[in-house]
Amino acid sequence: MSPDEGPFFHGTAAARxxxxxxxxxxxxxxxxxxxMxxxxxTALVDGAGMAA
Structure with a gap:
């Protein structure tokens, strides 16, 4: 199994x-x-806010 290359998303209130x-x-x-x-x-852009 090869690693997932993304893209990956992270939702945050901080400036990144x-x-x-x-x-x-x-x-x-x-x-x-x-x-934390x-x-x-997450790999799902719509889920990024919940994955923060």
Whole structure:
């Protein structure tokens, strides 16, 4: 099985640029008191907002 080459999408309230490395350790868009331990992303552009 070969790796999926993307594209992949991530929805966020933060300003990001194409190619920027996403790393865990930032506050959740939905619960700012929660610091995220993971980076969620999707191959479906319509799901990107929920994968933030």
């Amino acid at each position: 640029v194409v190619g920027e490395l996403l790393t865990p350790g930032f506050r959740s868009n939905y619960r700012p008191e929660v610091v 331990n993971h980076v969620y992303f």
